[in-house]
Amino acid sequence: MIAYTFLIAAVTLCHQGYALPLEVTNQYGESENLTDYLTWMRNYGYLQKDSSDSLLRVVDIEGGIRRMQLYGNIPQTGQFDAATIALTKKPRCGVPDPAGVSSETGDALGGALEKRYAHTGGKWEKTMLSFRILNSAGSGKISSTASNDAIRRAFKVWSDATPLKFEEKTGGFADIYLKFGREYHGDPYPFDGVGFTLAHAYPPMSGFGDLDGDVHFDDAEPFAEVTDQYSRDIDLFIVALHEIGHALGLAHSSVEGALMLPYYQPPDVTMASYTLPYDDQVGIQLLYGGPEAPPAADPTTKKPSNPGAPPVTPGKPEIGACNSLSFRAIGYIRGELFAFKGDRYWRIRTPKTLLTKVEGDETKFFWYNLPNDIDAAYERYHDQRIVFFKGNNYWEYDGLNAVTGFPKTIKELDARLPSNVDAVLTYNEYLKTYFFKGNQVWRFDEGTQTVDEGWPYEIDLVFPGIPADLGAAFRYKDGIPIFVKGSQYYMYNDLTRAVDPGYPKAFGEDFLGCEPGKLEGGGGSGAATRTPTLLGVVLGTLLMVLNQFL
Secondary structure, three states: OOOOEEOOOOEEEEEEEEOOOEEEOOOOHHHHHHHHHHHHHHHOOOOOOOOOOHHHHHHHHHHHHHHHHHHHOOOOOOOOOOOOOOOOOOOEEEOOOOOHHHHHOOOEEEEEEEEOOEEEEOOOOOOEEEEOOOOOOOOOOHHHHHHHHHHHHHHHHHHHOOEEEEEEOOOOOOEEEEEEOOOOOOOOOOOOOOOEEEEEEEOOOOOHHHHOOOOOOHHHHHEEEOOOOOOEEEEEHHHHHHHHHHHOEEOOOOOOOOOOOOOOOOOOOOOOOOOOOHHHHHHHHHHHHOOOOOOOOOOOOOOOOOOOOOOOOOOOOOOOOOHHHHEEEEHHHEEEEEEOOEEEEEEEEEOOOHHHHHOOOEHHHHOOOOOOOOOEEOOOOOOOOOOEEOOOEEEEEOEEEEEEOOEEEHHHOOOOOOOOOOOOEEEEHHHEEEEEEEEEEEEEEEOOEOOOOOOOHHHHHHHHOOOOOOOOOEEEEOEEEEEEEEEEEEEOOOOOEOOOOOOOOOOOHHHOOOOOOOOOOOOOOOOOOOOHHHHHHHHHHHHHHHOOOO
């Protein structure tokens, strides 16, 4: 493959920026004009639309290239190398990629701090949406019937993952219109023929008026029903699925394997049915919530002998003794709680909203190759990796994908950290993570990757009122620390540096929705819903910093 380098031919300073005559040259000394590549960067949101080639600054171009590389899941060199040039040739969605700023360099990296799903800022304020297919693909690669069916199947995938319902209209008004067109097709963004932009969509509340929610496909593309993974055709179902994600409020993701990656990903032709990747599930469910579970029929319920008697209503299913269930690890990951025990995990959207089966689901079918009986888990802030601990080792996952090179020993993080940890609690905003074992706690700095000097301390000195030998710890969505021991949990107040009155309470009852029941030593029932004021959070965090031996 031709190796490309980034060549700056000359640099002169002007009051508006740096004038940069730029060239891309290959290993044979052949030059290529950057104009086309800069235009590509403008079209997809990596440079400002009105920027002049001659006045672009190095930081603008390099920052834009790094964002391109981030969303293309290639090394972020900041240069037009071979992999980056190849990225500009790949078919993709026409919706520009999100922009952002790196806290480390100040460069516009577009999602470097949010390497995950992203939202456009708008959402539908109703759950029943109508759509209308104005025409079908006319490329000759797919029939009208198959074209319409691919779009309908795409809507069903999104309805299966959310409480949204979609009604097809054959005439009149609809919330979402879908159509195929070429070049100038009735909106401000003409298509470009075969290759490059496959389709684009307008999110809800986009500011485009009647275009909000609409999806347009470039009819010059070879859309088809792809049954061969080596096919050069474009699978319409996958493209429609992606664009409907935009029409519902999702922006592009930079997570490898996510549906909302900006570049076309050929389907796995062996799949019997399509399930949204985890990153896309979390993104859409944070907007609309999870699917409404239908009431499950209980096969053990007998038909009443008296036809006039009220039907027998079965009680809630039990996870053994639900209120006495204790977990080995609980982590707050991608906006949800994941509780682990043995070879199973429980996924909790909100208190008493269980997304897995009541008896849990097998962990190996969610995080492939993750061992059973993990000790602790948390999501790391600066790179959104999920870290799992067991015994002497730890594993890192990028979403559902295991990071190569793991497991590593906990001692590789810092030789002072203990093995067989009881729990891990992270304060993301300060890059501090607490490791608990027995009656001691270690504070680990995520920035320096070292244990802070002077640690460990006894748990009760750092978190007064929290017992030793914990089972799990996590900070919930409102930032409140929750400590779990056995089947009970403690809600801790950083402002007062004390356990809230009335705790411990039953974790199973408040988070899993178990039937109320008395627990020895419990303080009653009540979901973890205390929400501190912003001032309270700030003061509490400052007190925590001052009082925890900084």
